[in-house]
Amino acid sequence: MRTAWVVCVLLVGGCKQAAEQDAKQTAVAITGGDVERGKAALQHYGCGGCHVIPGVPGSTGQVGPSLEGIALRTYLAGRLPNAPENMMRWVQHPQAVEPGNAMPELGVKDADARDIAAYLYTLR
Numbered sequence: 001m002r003t004a005w006v007v008c009v010l011l012v013g014g015c016k017q018a019a020e021q022d023a024k025q026t027a028v029a030i031t032g033g034d035v036e037r038g039k040a041a042l043q044h045y046g047c048g049g050c051h052v053i054p055g056v057p058g059s060t061g062q063v064g065p066s067l068e069g070i071a072l073r074t075y076l077a078g079r080l081p082n083a084p085e086n087m088m089r090w091v092q093h094p095q096a097v098e099p100g101n102a103m104p105e106l107g108v109k110d111a112d113a114r115d116i117a118a119y120l121y122t123l124r
Ligand code: HEC
Pocket: 042, 045, 046, 047, 048, 049, 050, 051, 063, 064, 065, 066, 067, 070, 073, 075, 076, 077, 078, 090, 091, 098, 101, 102, 103, 104, 106, 108, 116
């Protein structure tokens, strides 16, 4: 009985790990960015001051929407179809996309936007 339970827990744990690995590979493939560098960039630019971002320490901001599950959202900011190019565009130029919204232009560099997009597409 106990053995069956242990096997079950190991299997579920293995599946979760495999799913996370899969999400990471997909995110890298569609963005060409680096997930770990993206995580560091999210901290560097202080995105967590306004957003809850799973896995990024200190990201508890409530100004903008939580970015949990952002990979699965249909539209970004309710406006841009959720695709890698649009994610990078939004992260770099939210004021050009939607003038007057509360997310500021943070001077995010091209390479950083790519890495940030890679991280965000692991959030599903
Ligand atoms: C001063 C607060 C603030 C900061 C800092 C900020 N954001 Fe935002 N962000 C917002 C707000 C407000 C929105 C919602 C805009 C809208 O829907 O019109 C938003 C929307 C978004 C969205 C779309 C979310 C969705 O559910 O569609 C993404 C992605 C995003 N921000 C990423 C970032 C990243 C990455 C950074 C750091 C480089 C960042 N934000 C920094 C306030 C902020």
